[in-house]
Amino acid sequence: MNKLVRSIARSGILLLCLTGLPFTHLIAAEGESTAPIETGTVTTLDNQIQDLKKEVLDLNRDLFLLEEDLLFPANTQFTVFVSMDVGLTFELDSVQLKLNDQIVANHLYTEREVKALKRGGVHRFYTGNLTSGEHELVAFFVGKGPKDRDYKRATTLKVTKGPEPQFVELKISDSAAKYQPEFKVKVWETE
Amino acid sequence: MQYSVRIFSFILCLSVSLAHGAEQTRTEMEPTDVYDLRYGETLFNFFQQKYFSAITNLMVAEVRDPIRIQGEDPNLLLGGLYLAYGMHNESSRLFQELLDDQTLPHTHDQAWYYIAKLRYLKGYVPQAEQALVKIKDTLPEEREAERLHLLANVYMTQQNYQKAIDVLKNFSGDSEWEAYAHFNLGVALVKAGQLEDGTDLLDDVGDLNPFSISHELNALRDKANLALGFAYMRSNRPADAKSYFQRVRLHGPLSNKALLGLGWAFTNQQDYPAALNAWLELQTRKALDTTVQESLIAIPYIIEKMDKKRLSMKYYQQAIESYKNEINQLEDVMLAVQRGELISAMRPANLQDETSLPLNSFGLPNSITAPYLNQMMASNTFQEAYKNYQSLLHLQYVLKKWINQLPSYELMLNERRKAYYNKLPEVASDERLKDITRMYQQRDELARQIKQIEKEENGFALVSDDEEDLVLTLENVEKRLARLAKSQDVSEEREKYQFLRGVLYFKLQSEFVPRLWSAKNNLKQLDRALEKTRQSKRSLVKTANNAPKFFEGYDQKIDWARKRINNLLGRLGAAISQQESHIQKLAMSGLIKRRQSLENYHVRARFGIARLYDSLILEKDKQGETPEAESAQ
Numbered sequence: 001m002n003k004l005v006r007s008i009a010r011s012g013i014l015l016l017c018l019t020g021l022p023f024t025h026l027i028a029a030e031g032e033s034t035a036p037i038e039t040g041t042v043t044t045l046d047n048q049i050q051d052l053k054k055e056v057l058d059l060n061r062d063l064f065l066l067e068e069d070l071l072f073p074a075n076t077q078f079t080v081f082v083s084m085d086v087g088l089t090f091e092l093d094s095v096q097l098k099l100n101d102q103i104v105a106n107h108l109y110t111e112r113e114v115k116a117l118k119r120g121g122v123h124r125f126y127t128g129n130l131t132s133g134e135h136e137l138v139a140f141f142v143g144k145g146p147k148d149r150d151y152k153r154a155t156t157l158k159v160t161k162g163p164e165p166q167f168v169e170l171k172i173s174d175s176a177a178k179y180q181p182e183f184k185v186k187v188w189e190t191e
Numbered sequence: 192m193q194y195s196v197r198i199f200s201f202i203l204c205l206s207v208s209l210a211h212g213a214e215q216t217r218t219e220m221e222p223t224d225v226y227d228l229r230y231g232e233t234l235f236n237f238f239q240q241k242y243f244s245a246i247t248n249l250m251v252a253e254v255r256d257p258i259r260i261q262g263e264d265p266n267l268l269l270g271g272l273y274l275a276y277g278m279h280n281e282s283s284r285l286f287q288e289l290l291d292d293q294t295l296p297h298t299h300d301q302a303w304y305y306i307a308k309l310r311y312l313k314g315y316v317p318q319a320e321q322a323l324v325k326i327k328d329t330l331p332e333e334r335e336a337e338r339l340h341l342l343a344n345v346y347m348t349q350q351n352y353q354k355a356i357d358v359l360k361n362f363s364g365d366s367e368w369e370a371y372a373h374f375n376l377g378v379a380l381v382k383a384g385q386l387e388d389g390t391d392l393l394d395d396v397g398d399l400n401p402f403s404i405s406h407e408l409n410a411l412r413d414k415a416n417l418a419l420g421f422a423y424m425r426s427n428r429p430a431d432a433k434s435y436f437q438r439v440r441l442h443g444p445l446s447n448k449a450l451l452g453l454g455w456a457f458t459n460q461q462d463y464p465a466a467l468n469a470w471l472e473l474q475t476r477k478a479l480d481t482t483v484q485e486s487l488i489a490i491p492y493i494i495e496k497m498d499k500k501r502l503s504m505k506y507y508q509q510a511i512e513s514y515k516n517e518i519n520q521l522e523d524v525m526l527a528v529q530r531g532e533l534i535s536a537m538r539p540a541n542l543q544d545e546t547s548l549p550l551n552s553f554g555l556p557n558s559i560t561a562p563y564l565n566q567m568m569a570s571n572t573f574q575e576a577y578k579n580y581q582s583l584l585h586l587q588y589v590l591k592k593w594i595n596q597l598p599s600y601e602l603m604l605n606e607r608r609k610a611y612y613n614k615l616p617e618v619a620s621d622e623r624l625k626d627i628t629r630m631y632q633q634r635d636e637l638a639r640q641i642k643q644i645e646k647e648e649n650g651f652a653l654v655s656d657d658e659e660d661l662v663l664t665l666e667n668v669e670k671r672l673a674r675l676a677k678s679q680d681v682s683e684e685r686e687k688y689q690f691l692r693g694v695l696y697f698k699l700q701s702e703f704v705p706r707l708w709s710a711k712n713n714l715k716q717l718d719r720a721l722e723k724t725r726q727s728k729r730s731l732v733k734t735a736n737n738a739p740k741f742f743e744g745y746d747q748k749i750d751w752a753r754k755r756i757n758n759l760l761g762r763l764g765a766a767i768s769q770q771e772s773h774i775q776k777l778a779m780s781g782l783i784k785r786r787q788s789l790e791n792y793h794v795r796a797r798f799g800i801a802r803l804y805d806s807l808i809l810e811k812d813k814q815g816e817t818p819e820a821e822s823a824q
Binding site for chain 1: 251590
């Protein structure tokens, strides 16, 4: 080994090999080092793109707020979220929402969305307008339950809409005791 | 909007390992606690790699109702999102702000970690080191491993190999991190001049059991073996080199290079048939691979060594044909690039689906150039350009969508305004609204009368409709009796009259109290009805006064938004063109290099054939026969 090591040390070739250069002179060198693009130009372009991203994000936020103010004024705004706690006993396919016996929203969940829910993401499922007073909300959850059986459950809630925006969370969780999914509805209290 | 509910943490998911030399994404699945719906909504988008949407969620929350219950996590998340979305400047600014404020130790360490990573990415290596050494001890285990590897990389970049060795030698982590530590430490030791220890460590990595390690570790194992193989080749130890080349997987990203190296190792040992076998195996691989193309002239070279000149010539001819074809195809590809084929292939099919953008993953465009440029396309420069290009197209899509929606908002506002101004005169002229004052006056009069009746205990004032008829009849009777009494005796009739009046009086007086209560009760009901009416009127007035808020002022906002959108669309268009031009330059540069390489092979093959031809002519001259005649035979 020592002889080899000395030999390598003399030639410094191992260093070249470790940095990815090919062995024979016949192997074509190809890669980013071959691109005669000026670094300064690329940096300027990248900075320009970053600035544009920031400006579009700012504008997008303003437009989002404008749209919300226009379409869902605070005094009538009613929003429903879907969340999932662990979700071992239920594989969610879709959710349907009825408000006062009218279907107002349906959503078919993709695998990616279900994964995001299981990791703690909360899906803004529906935003609409409700007048002040009492309303009935019914949510239907469709998917696969324990033992891969088709599963459909509904949960109902009477909500009293006031002059403030109202947020309702439909939460899917596991009942460890029953080894069954549970579907809960929670009305969030705004401070 | 502050709430209290369980959700999850995220920070580790933003982990992008730089310690390996190549970026590596790791995601943690463990749930943590989150306490705000808006935060959860952000996570929902973030976990789907919808960074634009996730950043928008946090920006909107900041305006509507800042997320406070999560502590400093939202800002860490936002900084991480900026980083993932390629907004390094904004990310750096945010983390710096976080550090300027009073921060929790955990936030302090996370922020410094991100800043270090950003500085390293930008090439500010000493500054990255300064950031890394400020991190204390609150990083999770996985992140701490990344920190150490990043620090080692920083030292190696600074050629401070001893420090890199110091960082890595005491590293203990899971087997995967340990393998990377061995690899990096091996490299550091070699560079520090401690070659024996370095190659031993690389050998440790190269000797890992390929069947019990991950795909990623197998790639590292191949890399170590390939490096050692070439190193032994350079030191004229082909026998040792062979064993390392043979350790590389037969089907992997480095297998072609290993086969090529193996062929040269056999050649050095003058085991030409074995070398030929290795290179013929290469011939079964994709023809566009540079190692396969090199093998095209390596094969006739080795056949020539085996003293089979005519067969060698045949293979050289094949190589020349193959190179010519490749060069021609490359010319076509270059023309296609100039015509925009690559740019078209890089446009996402579905801009609406943010998850389809390659912002956090390695991807090659589905272009005819990809097989020729896979190495260049795998480079960080190209991948960044690719991501930036798609991001720009996505931003353009978002703004076009908004600008298409603005007319519908304007229409809606106009309809609201029209409805309001149509309704307003109707409401203003409604007489019922004016009657409310008169109704109150009437009510007061009634109250006064009831009070008077109570005071006077006047039962006759509380008669029913039927009783009122009776009272009227009695009054008429009384009047007639008075008139008749002037001409005749009506005492008997008067007696009857007084009896009947007495009966009625008795009834009214005995029922006075309940009747008075009923009257007062009716007055109360009237009060309630009047109050309700007054509230309705007040609400109507309030609504009428507030209604303009739902349409006034928005026109200016929409106009302003339209101007901003148009301005940005113009600048985006220019940036997209610049980016396309940048990508085309990158591609053309790679293709030109590729062509030069092929031309080089082509010249060498022709040189080889000329040399063989001359040699054969000389041989045939000696035998009095031309090589063509022999070939024809």
